[in-house]
Amino acid sequence: MHPQRKKRLTLILFLVVGVGSAVGLLMYSLSQNINLFQTPTQIANGEVPIGRTIRAGGLVVDGSVVRAEEGLGVTFKVTDGVASVPIFYDGILPDLFREGQGIVALGQLDEAGVLQASEVLAKHDENYMPPEVQEALEKAHQAGKANLEAAAGY
């Protein structure tokens, strides 16, 4: 290779690698702030100050959804499998909100440890399947079959 071209190639490689590692380190040091939401474990460990607006994310605990007698108020718990956090929300829930579904709630933690939410967003997972397949999976699950994927046919 021509020496001048070699020099330019090295310069460009240095540029890309240099910028890459600088941004990588920056991202690493900022990683806690880049997270969209805090997990229930982080909240239970007291990593989240009371009264500050945060987002909490996790799966809605089965059987934890309690609707108020009047109005739209609803209380439920979200979990990450380790800890769980109670959430109170007064408003219209997204269509995909249901027990077992992942959600992200924006709000403040009060003294009682309840997250007073002002916005609840549904999180969708990366699985896509037709309803029939979902039913087949459900049936197989209830029959206690270990091999779920075989029942779904893929």
Next chain:
Amino acid sequence: MWQWLKTLYHRLGSPKWFYDLTSRWIPWLIGFSVLGGVVGLVWGLAFAPADYQQGNSFRIIYIHVPAALISQSAYIMMAIAGAVFMIWRMKMAAWVARVIAPIGASFCLIALLTGAIWGQPTWGTWWVWDARLTSMLLLLFLFFGVMALQQAMETDEAGHKASAILALVGLVNIPIIKYSVEWWNTLHQPATLKLTEKPSMHPDMLYPLLIMIVTTYVFFALLVILRTRNEILWHERKRTWVKQLLEKRWNSAA
């Protein structure tokens, strides 16, 4: 192999060779884009089963995922072309980098808009500042920046150089987009299609998606080739071969 690549590289540097070669490709690329687009869209929008949770709104995936993939591929291609120009001063590479920028920006914008339209019914919001959405927005601004820098300089040469450097610096954003959903908690779901594992999508829904992805790549190639040919004609307009070509066109049209 190496020798063959070297010959190909030198030939690619010749605008006339590229123009003649792609003249034969264009009808095929158009045919494939139309056919693949019709088959993929009709299959995906009308015949693929609805999703068990999202119902019909999941069908936007047939536009959203191809557009998002291609905008990132376009960016990588633009940065590589920029690097080739910087190192070997190959003019063709600079022209290719220049024509890709608006095409990539368009696909990026389509991905962002379709994502917002899908996010409203599914998540309950049009937009959220999570790592995936923010890094995709940054990609759009990088495309805009490259386009602006190309025009902002006194000479074409300086514009090509400045925009190539910006494109190369912005390359760091590509792995960030890809891994944002794994490194951080985001509202956006992780990837459904993975290179190393089998996709977490039912085959009836997957095949039209794969058709749409391949078709959109072909369509992207078509757009890049067409715009590169225009760029070639403009820059080589005083050359004999372009004059002869135009004369021939003129005579056959008259």
